[in-house]
Amino acid sequence: MPRLSADRQHSVRFELNGREVEAQAEPRMLLSDFLRHVLAMTGTHVGCEHGVCGACTVEIDGMAARACLTLAVQVEGARVRTVEALAPGPGRLSILQEAFRRHHGLQCGFCTPGILMSLDIFLRAHPAPSEIDIREYLSGHLCRCTGYAPIVAAALDAAEKLREADIIG
Amino acid sequence: MKPARFDYIRAETLAEAHAALAAHGGEARVLAGGQTLLPMLSMRLARPGVLVDIMRLHEIARYGIERDVIRVGAGVRQAQLQKMFELDKVQPLLAKALPWVGHAQTRARGTVCGSIAHADPSAELPLVLVALGGEVELSSARHRRKVAGEEFFTGPLSTARADDELVEAVTFPSRRPGYGYAFREFARRHGDFAIVACAAVARTDGARLAIGGVGDRPVAREFAQADRTSLTEALDAFSWELDARDDAHASAAYRRALVRQIGHAVIMEAEQCRV
Numbered sequence: 235m236p237r238l239s240a241d242r243q244h245s246v247r248f249e250l251n252g253r254e255v256e257a258q259a260e261p262r263m264l265l266s267d268f269l270r271h272v273l274a275m276t277g278t279h280v281g282c283e284h285g286v287c288g289a290c291t292v293e294i295d296g297m298a299a300r301a302c303l304t305l306a307v308q309v310e311g312a313r314v315r316t317v318e319a320l321a322p323g324p325g326r327l328s329i330l331q332e333a334f335r336r337h338h339g340l341q342c343g344f345c346t347p348g349i350l351m352s353l354d355i356f357l358r359a360h361p362a363p364s365e366i367d368i369r370e371y372l373s374g375h376l377c378r379c380t381g382y383a384p385i386v387a388a389a390l391d392a393a394e395k396l397r398e399a400d401i402i403g
Numbered sequence: 404m405k406p407a408r409f410d411y412i413r414a415e416t417l418a419e420a421h422a423a424l425a426a427h428g429g430e431a432r433v434l435a436g437g438q439t440l441l442p443m444l445s446m447r448l449a450r451p452g453v454l455v456d457i458m459r460l461h462e463i464a465r466y467g468i469e470r471d472v473i474r475v476g477a478g479v480r481q482a483q484l485q486k487m488f489e490l491d492k493v494q495p496l497l498a499k500a501l502p503w504v505g506h507a508q509t510r511a512r513g514t515v516c517g518s519i520a521h522a523d524p525s526a527e528l529p530l531v532l533v534a535l536g537g538e539v540e541l542s543s544a545r546h547r548r549k550v551a552g553e554e555f556f557t558g559p560l561s562t563a564r565a566d567d568e569l570v571e572a573v574t575f576p577s578r579r580p581g582y583g584y585a586f587r588e589f590a591r592r593h594g595d596f597a598i599v600a601c602a603a604v605a606r607t608d609g610a611r612l613a614i615g616g617v618g619d620r621p622v623a624r625e626f627a628q629a630d631r632t633s634l635t636e637a638l639d640a641f642s643w644e645l646d647a648r649d650d651a652h653a654s655a656a657y658r659r660a661l662v663r664q665i666g667h668a669v670i671m672e673a674e675q676c677r678v
Contacts, residue, residue, distance in 0.1 A: 235412060235413060235414050235415050235416075235419040235423070236412070236413045236415075237410060237411070237412045237413075238410065238411040238413075238547070239410050240408035240409050240411075240452075240580045241408060260408070261409055261410065261411035261454070262406040262408055262409060262444075264406075264409065264441075266406070268404075282404075283404035283445055284404065284437065284441075284442035284445050285441065285442050285509060286448060288506075288508060291508055293672070294511075294512070297511035297512070298507065298511055299508060299509075299511050299512045300438075300506045300508060300509065300512070301442070302445070303437055303438050303441040303442065303509070303512065304437060304512065305411070305434075305437070305441070307411050307413075307456075308434075308437070308456065308458070310413075352507075352508060355512065356507075370502075370593055371507055373506055373592060373593040373594045374505075374506030374507055374508040374509070374594060375508075387427075391523065392487070
């Protein structure tokens with residue numbers, strides 16, 4: 235069985251935003267730091283570093299998860315998506331991101347990458363959520379600027395736009 | 404907020420996990436979903452020399468109905484069990500309590516057995532295990548044994564598990580005909596640790612009420628079928644027997660008041676759910 239020693243760097247291979255990547259990490263390195271410091275993917279933000287604030291939320295194997303509650307070595311062989319994967323191209327925003335801009339769903343933007351990732355995954359599985367569903371789901375995130383109301387409005391609007399796009403598409 | 408150094412062992416079979424735990428014992432910690440272990444590592448409340456990752460073990464990544472129980476293996480994540488087909492019919496108490504375990508974003512990774520092995524006094528899954536009279540299956544290179552939920556929890560974050568043992572599975576009794584189940588908790592914010600959590604199982608001849616968040620572990624009590632006045636009195640007596648303490652979140656008196664109120668409400672609700 236593989237044993238990775240504490241004071242060495244070990245190769246970790248996984249899929250990041252559709253691309254195979256390989257980089258080195260000590261066993262104790264958190265996925266949040268691995269993404270930001272080793273892979274230079276600084277879109278994922280780090281807030282509380284103990285799983286409370288939700289700023290570092292990413293997608294791991296199709297589910298929303300805290301990057302700070304995951305070790306880099308745990309994602310060996312996994313599929314990870316971060317906020318960098320949301321925009322369909324340079325200078326363009328996803329339907330969800332557009333909705334956040336329209337509804338002022340962010341001010342300082344620190345919590346936004348985590349909330350966007352959570353909602354992106356949630357809206358895929360729940361195309362017609364109620365406001366209560368969204369509020370309950372957002373309880374896994376802290377935002378100290380907006381008071382949440384514009385975030386909820388953006389999520390509801392994005393859900394509607396995604397349903398329309400789905401019908402047309 | 405970074406963990407101290409540790410060796411990381413990725414066990415690939417149950418025998419390897421047992422061997423690693425036998426070799427490192429108290430110096431090792433089992434890593435499953437990591438949703439409570441990782442914060443403890445980052446805050447350096449835990450500084451194990453070795454982590455044994457058990458999430459690649461196919462043999463314990465399963466859950467299923469076995470005779471009259473639901474058996475949940477150590478690799479099963481909370482979100483997986485929550486999506487079990489007709490969970491609300493198989494065991495309504497699990498279906499009612501699981502949405503209160505952390506947040507969707509932590510249930511995606513956190514395991515059912517991990518929450519039970521961690522034994523937080525205010526956690527929902529240990530409470531459900533005690534309310535239903537479920538069991539914990541422990542295994543090691545030496546032996547295998549089963550421990551009743553009520554005996555497994557020995558104090559805050561303390562259990563009957565020996566250093567070389569793995570919580571291999573837990574079993575929750577399935578819904579029984581004529582029984583009703585209810586769950587409620589009170590927290591400042593959905594997904595926060597419960598100030599008081601209550602689970603009730605109603606039968607024709609009485610009810611069993613389990614309380615979390617008040618003492619140092621979940622506690623259950625049987626209540627004979629009774630009229631409202633005597634139930635109120637019995638709940639009052641029960642609330643004083645629990646070892647309620649003041650802390651930053653709530654006073655002992657407030658916790659006892661919640662036990663009386665929510666305890667009464669869940670017993671009534673479970674009674675109405677009897678089928």
